Amino acid sequence: GENVEQHPSTLSVQEGDSAVIKCTYSDSASNYFPWYKQELGKGPQLIIDIRSNVGEKKDQRIAVTLNKTAKHFSLHITETQPEDSAVYFCAASLGHKYIFGTGTRLKVLA
Amino acid sequence: SQTIHQWPATLVQPVGSPLSLECTVEGTSNPNLYWYRQAAGRGLQLLFYSVGIGQISSEVPQNLSASRPQDRQFILSSKKLLLSDSGFYLCAWRSSGGAGYTFGSGTRLTVV
Numbered sequence: 001g002e003n004v005e006q007h008p009s010t011l012s013v014q015e016g017d018s019a020v021i022k023c024t025y026s027d028s029a030s031n032y033f034p035w036y037k038q039e040l041g042k043g044p045q046l047i048i049d050i051r052s053n054v055g056e057k058k059d060q061r062i063a064v065t066l067n068k069t070a071k072h073f074s075l076h077i078t079e080t081q082p083e084d085s086a087v088y089f090c091a092a093s094l095g096h097k098y099i100f101g102t103g104t105r106l107k108v109l110a
Numbered sequence: 111s112q113t114i115h116q117w118p119a120t121l122v123q124p125v126g127s128p129l130s131l132e133c134t135v136e137g138t139s140n141p142n143l144y145w146y147r148q149a150a151g152r153g154l155q156l157l158f159y160s161v162g163i164g165q166i167s168s169e170v171p172q173n174l175s176a177s178r179p180q181d182r183q184f185i186l187s188s189k190k191l192l193l194s195d196s197g198f199y200l201c202a203w204r205s206s207g208g209a210g211y212t213f214g215s216g217t218r219l220t221v222v
Contacts, residue, residue: 006153032209034209034210034211036213041216041218042215042216043116043200043202043213043214043215043216044154044200044213045213046210046211046212049209049210051209089153089154096142096159096161096204096206097156097159098154098156098211099156100153100154101153102152102153103152103153
């Protein structure tokens with residue numbers, strides 16, 4: 001079955017710097033890769049996603065890249081702000097079930 | 111617009127007591143429904159999913175069960191809670207032809 005690895009588990013950056021979170025997946029048939037942001041005590045919120053027929057997608061300060069050959073995808077946050085501090089999860093799916101990474105706790109230091 | 115409701119937000123239950131967590135979705139029909147558990151500091155583990163009324167698939171053997179008595183209602187239950195059942199439980203939905211999940215706000219369960 002699908003397995004998703006996510007790194008790093010924790011990440012601290014200075015406000016205004018960029019943050020990059022990386023995930024790898026095992027099932028080459030996976031075709032949809034969402035990223036979720038979870039704030040303390042809340043459910044995860046979808047922030048960006050990418051399908052396997054696209055190599056990159058950007059939404060303001062957030063971008064996701066996908067390398068199908070290497071089976072890895074990354075989340076890029078530019079000009080980080082304190083409100084970006086949260087836990088971020090990647091996921092891979094084929095069909096309707098998602099397999100999530102173990103999460104990255106991002107701390108943006110003011 | 112579609113909304114998902116999950117309750118209660120927090121729950122403290124003694125070992126051996128029963129459990130019932132409820133999740134409802136509004137504004138859509140025939141959604142795919144999911145129960146996930148998130149242990150402290152860990153990722154999201156899929157427990158159950160349902161693609162229709164009365165259709166439940168279990169992903170991991172455990173002390174829990176799920177039911178879908180109505181199209182937009184998903185219930186997570188246990189007859190006797192264990193300490194290991196403590197965690198943050200999340201319900202999610204997705205349209206049958208859609209892509210991204212929408213998660214509920216979660217229930218923090220502490221078994222004492």
